[in-house]
Amino acid sequence: MLQITKDLLKNTYNFGDETLKLYDIAIKDVEEQFKIYDEIREYNQIKVLKAFQEERISDTHFTNSSGYGYDDIGRDSLDKVYARIFNAEAALVRPHFVNGTHAIGAALFGNLRPGDKLLAVSGKPYDTLHNIIGISGEEKIGSLKEYGVNYEQVDLKEGKFDFEAIKEALKDSSVKVIHIQRSTGYGWRNSFLVSEIGEIISYIKDIREDVNVFVDNCYGEFIDVIEPTDVGADLIAGSLIKNIGGGLAPSGGYIVGKKELVTQAAYRLTIPGIGGECGATFGLMRSLYQGLFLAPHVAMEAVKGAVFCARIMELAGFEVLPKYDEKRSDIIQSIKFGDPKKVIDFCKGIQHGSPIDSYVECEPWAMPGYKDEVIMAAGAFIQGASIELSADAPIREPYIAYLQGGLTFDHAKIGILIALNNVLNK
Numbered sequence: 001m002l003q004i005t006k007d008l009l010k011n012t013y014n015f016g017d018e019t020l021k022l023y024d025i026a027i028k029d030v031e032e033q034f035k036i037y038d039e040i041r042e043y044n045q046i047k048v049l050k051a052f053q054e055e056r057i058s059d060t061h062f063t064n065s066s067g068y069g070y071d072d073i074g075r076d077s078l079d080k081v082y083a084r085i086f087n088a089e090a091a092l093v094r095p096h097f098v099n100g101t102h103a104i105g106a107a108l109f110g111n112l113r114p115g116d117k118l119l120a121v122s123g124k125p126y127d128t129l130h131n132i133i134g135i136s137g138e139e140k141i142g143s144l145k146e147y148g149v150n151y152e153q154v155d156l157k158e159g160k161f162d163f164e165a166i167k168e169a170l171k172d173s174s175v176k177v178i179h180i181q182r183s184t185g186y187g188w189r190n191s192f193l194v195s196e197i198g199e200i201i202s203y204i205k206d207i208r209e210d211v212n213v214f215v216d217n218c219y220g221e222f223i224d225v226i227e228p229t230d231v232g233a234d235l236i237a238g239s240l241i242k243n244i245g246g247g248l249a250p251s252g253g254y255i256v257g258k259k260e261l262v263t264q265a266a267y268r269l270t271i272p273g274i275g276g277e278c279g280a281t282f283g284l285m286r287s288l289y290q291g292l293f294l295a296p297h298v299a300m301e302a303v304k305g306a307v308f309c310a311r312i313m314e315l316a317g318f319e320v321l322p323k324y325d326e327k328r329s330d331i332i333q334s335i336k337f338g339d340p341k342k343v344i345d346f347c348k349g350i351q352h353g354s355p356i357d358s359y360v361e362c363e364p365w366a367m368p369g370y371k372d373e374v375i376m377a378a379g380a381f382i383q384g385a386s387i388e389l390s391a392d393a394p395i396r397e398p399y400i401a402y403l404q405g406g407l408t409f410d411h412a413k414i415g416i417l418i419a420l421n422n423v424l425n426k
């Protein structure tokens, strides 16, 4: 960093000497890691570009349909572009999904029937799925459970898949869908590498060819050169305001996988018989295409932010997961603070480092879909977009903050420095 940049940073944000000292060490330590991520970015950029070219995307695909949205060529072609990128038969990419949870919900509801069982093999799923499954303790809200779909969970064994226990659970012939979560969610574990997901899928399919494997791919897109659909996942889903929207998609979610399963999911997004063939796109297609095009780059900017954060927070004496030099499969960085004040100071710092709402003091709050109070720092162009620099922490022991996003590494770095400085000096 140029001395004038350093002076500007110091004078603008009043950084203490310790913060700047740690910065100098951390930024050198992460250099080697960044080279790895540059390679992944380049590979995925080619993959995305190729898919656009093969589908002959042109200006006419930036449609602005209304009403039923019949024959929206922009919408239908974007599905095909996604399917190519994910090496899958079909895709359903829609701004009509209100978030990732909705897309996951449609995938599960669409492909499970009364009497079937959903088997989660990567431990307890992400918090917002508890209401979908019916394990949140809330009655009568239309969960899978209420519709007669059963649920079983195989917990992880030291952060890894428990092969033996999974084999045992597969003896139940009512198991129809397997749930795997790639990202950590609000858990203290490494994200699953796509290769690890591939191993467990092969293992499961060797035992039970008839089950469908669903992967919650949230936060995982473009972090590796392969995706779960490249290693046997039948169906995956995710959010457009995370990695794959590239920071430009204003809302939405996607489902990709086997044609029949995507169709069933589409019947839940809309209605049987209609599926993905209706749905006006209100002039949003340009942003969805352009965001996808930028996504391989943006995802790596976010990862670089996470890697830098891991290194500098570790140097500052906090336990982090993953460590800066571990292979990653999502954009999440967990930092264990062990202290409610520190975790709140950190999140407030991220908020103060945002381009939008930087003056806001974020506070812990009850959030729909989450059990504990959560503090969420996000000063984003797109409300709640976690591909933009953001941090959240459920206020419970051991007070872990989950940092993710950053449309540019330069910005992520500044936000993290402000957050660290806050923790060190407040």
Ligand SMILES: *Cc1c(COP(=O)(O)O)cnc(C)c1O
Residues within 6 Å of the ligand: 099, 100, 101, 102, 104, 126, 128, 181, 183, 184, 185, 216, 218, 219, 239
């Ligand atoms: C973000 C996320 C979801 C979906 O969350 P939304 O806020 O509804 O988009 C689901 N699973 C995991 C692991 C996630 O990270």
